[in-house]
Amino acid sequence: xxxxxxxxxxxxxLGASVTLTCTLSSGFSDYxxxxxxxxxxxxxxxxxxxxxxxxxxxxxDGIPDRFSVLGSGLNRYLTIENIQEEDESDxxxxxxxxxxxxxxxxxxxxxxxxVL
Amino acid sequence: QITxxxxxxxxxxxxxxxxxxxxFSGFSLSTSGVxxxxxxxxxxxxLEWLALIFWDDDKRYSPxxxxxxxxxxxxxxxxxxxxxxxxxxxxxxxxxxxxxxILDHDAFDFWGPGTVVTxxx
Numbered sequence: 733x734x735x736x737x738x739x740x741x742x743x744x745x746l747g748a749s750v751t752l753t754c755t756l757s758s759g760f761s762d763y764x765x766x767x768x769x770x771x772x773x774x775x776x777x778x779x780x781x782x783x784x785x786x787x788x789x790x791x792x793d794g795i796p797d798r799f800s801v802l803g804s805g806l807n808r809y810l811t812i813e814n815i816q817e818e819d820e821s822d823x824x825x826x827x828x829x830x831x832x833x834x835x836x837x838x839x840x841x842x843x844x845x846x847v848l
Numbered sequence: 849q850i851t852x853x854x855x856x857x858x859x860x861x862x863x864x865x866x867x868x869x870x871x872f873s874g875f876s877l878s879t880s881g882v883x884x885x886x887x888x889x890x891x892x893x894x895l896e897w898l899a900l901i902f903w904d905d906d907k908r909y910s911p912x913x914x915x916x917x918x919x920x921x922x923x924x925x926x927x928x929x930x931x932x933x934x935x936x937x938x939x940x941x942x943x944x945x946x947x948x949x950i951l952d953h954d955a956f957d958f959w960g961p962g963t964v965v966t967x968x969x
């Protein structure tokens with residue numbers, strides 16, 4: 733099953749852009765990842781799924797188009813443009829691995845985004 | 849509008865059995881493609897997937913916890929129940945249930961607010 737690695741923290745200034753990274757373990761370069769936003773004290777919220785070609789499907793409910801995804805090799809990126817105060821959150825990536833009788837969902841450790 | 853809400857005990861003693869209920873609205877667990885999963889998050893730590901049940905009663909479990917978990921659904925009551933046996937203080941976490949539709953986002957696209965469970969004697 734894949735292992736997802738995220739840097740523990742990131743920061744960006746109000747109005748700027750930031751790119752968060754989720755790295756898949758070796759051998760899983762064709763996997764898509766799901767991005768989730770978790771505001772302080774709240775449950776996670778689905779942002780979107782991303783692969784090497786960008787977004788897969790549609791954004792989650794109420795997610796503005798300031799959020800976008802891309803991918804390259806083992807890396808999956810979530811970019812937030814024109815950062816707002818409400819974007820300060822933990823961002824988690826997740827993926828599911830299914831093969832035959834196997835179905836597993838894994839998550840990365842999460843990145844805490846601070847808006848300066 | 850899809851909503852989910854978790855309920856269960858806030859405090860459980862070690863070795864006891866934990867029963868959590870997810871009550872949902874805005875969708876039916878008898879609709880093809882739909883599933884409800886359980887995910888937990890220990891304080892200050894990462895999300896951990898526990899189990900998932902689909903509309904056709906297919907059940908999937910985290911391999912590391914499979915022996916201790918049972919997931920079931922009550923379609924008429926719009927509920928999903930997760931049972932965890934032999935709890936330990938390391939099971940202290942916020943437990944979330946979430947909606948999944950393999951014919952749509954195929955991700956956990958709607959989550960409940962979570963319920964905090966503490967395992968302590």
